Amino acid sequence: MMAEEGVAGGSRSAGRGPAFLVPDQLERSRLRRRMLVGNWKMNQPADVSEYLQQISSRAATLSSISVAIAPPATLLAQISRSRDILAAGQDCHKSASGPFTGAVSAALLRHAGASLVLIGHSERRAEGDTDQTVRSKLERAWAAGLTPILCVGETMADVQRGLVGSRVAAQVLAGVPEDEPSAPLIVAYEPVWAIGTGRTPTQEEVGAAAAAIRQALRKRISIRAEQTTILYGGSVTPTSVLALCGVSDIDGFLVGSASLSASDIVSIMEAIAS
Numbered sequence: 001m002m003a004e005e006g007v008a009g010g011s012r013s014a015g016r017g018p019a020f021l022v023p024d025q026l027e028r029s030r031l032r033r034r035m036l037v038g039n040w041k042m043n044q045p046a047d048v049s050e051y052l053q054q055i056s057s058r059a060a061t062l063s064s065i066s067v068a069i070a071p072p073a074t075l076l077a078q079i080s081r082s083r084d085i086l087a088a089g090q091d092c093h094k095s096a097s098g099p100f101t102g103a104v105s106a107a108l109l110r111h112a113g114a115s116l117v118l119i120g121h122s123e124r125r126a127e128g129d130t131d132q133t134v135r136s137k138l139e140r141a142w143a144a145g146l147t148p149i150l151c152v153g154e155t156m157a158d159v160q161r162g163l164v165g166s167r168v169a170a171q172v173l174a175g176v177p178e179d180e181p182s183a184p185l186i187v188a189y190e191p192v193w194a195i196g197t198g199r200t201p202t203q204e205e206v207g208a209a210a211a212a213i214r215q216a217l218r219k220r221i222s223i224r225a226e227q228t229t230i231l232y233g234g235s236v237t238p239t240s241v242l243a244l245c246g247v248s249d250i251d252g253f254l255v256g257s258a259s260l261s262a263s264d265i266v267s268i269m270e271a272i273a274s
């Protein structure tokens with residue numbers, strides 16, 4: 001694959017279709033990468049500068065993991081100026097541009113310094129994102145050169161009906177188009193019932209869901225499925241992460257409320273790196 005210098009400390013893979021900005025940290029290893037993504041949702045730490053200082057100085061010493069923060073879009077530029085921390089959008093619009101008051105396009109996220117973007121988070125799906133919207137957003141992310149983090153996960157009703165594997169597989173198949181063999185992709189498995197509840201699935205449950213995700217990825221992107229980073233998200237804390245670090249198909253974590261605390265994020269980074 002040919003590569004040319006990117007615009008924000010990454011490299012672009014050139015070829016058919018858009019140029020993808022692959023952050024240096026992800027480019028260093030084309031294989032599955034240990035990763036921590038903090039999703040601040042519609043919140044921010046009391047002192048953003050102090051927070052960034054704390055986590056970037058620790059991230060600099062843990063080169064085996066990639067650390068990203070998905071802040072509200074208003075803070076993306078500040079995050080992107082931090083050494084050793086990648087900036088991620090929390091969502092993007094399904095259109096490239098236009099009269100969509102309050103919305104942010106993938107290209108604008110990239111312009112603000114993002115190299116990644118969450119797509120299909122359950123909180124966006126709950127606000128009306130369909131599988132088709134999710135796929136359109138994912139394609140917009142690629143067109144803007146961002147690495148999408150496709151979020152999938154089942155509800156408690158799915159669990160009770162034994163539909164976890166089929167639900168997450170269907171979301172992967174619906175969200176990922178077949179015809180972009182060189183496009184970067186990360187998948188986050190986030191059971192809806194585990195988000196913000198303090199409840200987490202067992203290692204076995206996470207492993208089974210991740211295996212179903214990877215099997216669905218094989219259908220879409222063939223051999224690259226083995227190299228796709230899969231994250232777990234849902235009530236991850238410095239304590240709960242310890243049980244989940246051992247799941248072989250899970251490469252890292254997507255952390256909500258605990259990511260607002262620098263000391264919690266540092267503890268989770270250390271658990272992933274050890």
Ligand code: 13P
Nearest residue numbers: 039195196234235256257
């Ligand atoms: P919590 O870690 O607060 O459960 O949130 C998870 C999440 O939704 C991350 O995207």
